[in-house]
Amino acid sequence: MSAPEYGRAFTLWRKAAPEWDAYTRHEFVEALRRGDLPRQDFLHYLRQDYVFLIHFARAWALAAAKAGTLAEMQAASATVQALVHHEMPLHVQVCARAGIDAPALEATVEAPANLAYTRYVLEAGYSGDFLDLMAALAPCVLGYGEIGTRLAGSGGPYSDWIETYAGAEYQALCHDVGGLIDGALAYRLGPDWAGSPRFDHLAQRFATATRLEVGFWQMGLDGA
Numbered sequence: 001m002s003a004p005e006y007g008r009a010f011t012l013w014r015k016a017a018p019e020w021d022a023y024t025r026h027e028f029v030e031a032l033r034r035g036d037l038p039r040q041d042f043l044h045y046l047r048q049d050y051v052f053l054i055h056f057a058r059a060w061a062l063a064a065a066k067a068g069t070l071a072e073m074q075a076a077s078a079t080v081q082a083l084v085h086h087e088m089p090l091h092v093q094v095c096a097r098a099g100i101d102a103p104a105l106e107a108t109v110e111a112p113a114n115l116a117y118t119r120y121v122l123e124a125g126y127s128g129d130f131l132d133l134m135a136a137l138a139p140c141v142l143g144y145g146e147i148g149t150r151l152a153g154s155g156g157p158y159s160d161w162i163e164t165y166a167g168a169e170y171q172a173l174c175h176d177v178g179g180l181i182d183g184a185l186a187y188r189l190g191p192d193w194a195g196s197p198r199f200d201h202l203a204q205r206f207a208t209a210t211r212l213e214v215g216f217w218q219m220g221l222d223g224a
């Protein structure tokens with residue numbers, strides 16, 4: 001499948017990430033598409049994803065702290081707001097309907113693949129700058145956008161999940177984040193950012209985060 005249009009950096013990083021297809025076409029994703037992913041596996045994934053989102057929101061808050069312009073600060077803080085007030089309560093709701101109440105969800109023991117991924121992203125932000133954070137965060141945001149687009153209209157028991165990411169609102173967010181990243185690169189590295197030595201290092205960060213997304217799906221299949 002051709003890459004969705006989420007900006008120039010995404011197009012280049014995606015092409016250079018060896019495990020991009022292993023992430024976006026993982027067996028977990030295919031089982032969501034076919035609709036035969038066991039419910040227990042999905043709930044195990046959702047519980048871990050709730051913990052993931054806590055740290056992901058922290059990483060976006062760190063991005064707000066490392067922002068260089070008002071537009072960057074607005075984009076990062078809006079993402080924190082959306083995560084904390086929409087995406088996380090949605091996980092709480094879905095789990096509650098499946099009999100996992102809030103205290104049980106809060107008591108979720110973090111899987112090693114989850115720890116590895118979230119702390120990798122946070123460390124990129126602690127030791128690096130806004131660009132390091134964006135390169136580490138991009139596979140998560142934009143990969144789900146690509147998966148949503150490919151799975152759109154599949155139907156089945158996971159259609160709500162699929163259509164959330166296939167929908168216009170989430171696709172618009174992916175375009176905005178792609179634009180934010182291209183703008184952040186130009187602002188810090190100049191107009192020839194794609195040819196700068198820093199760009200290869202950022203591509204490696206993107207590839208590592210992609211590899212950790214593969215591990216997260218695999219944890220979803222293995223661990224329930």
Ligand SMILES: Cc1ncc(C[n+]2csc(CCO)c2C)c(N)n1
Nearest residue numbers: 049052056079083087140141144216
């Ligand atoms: C393991 C894992 N990777 C990616 C996402 C997708 N995601 C995480 S936060 C967010 C909102 C925008 O930042 C989206 C779409 C997820 N839920 N879990």
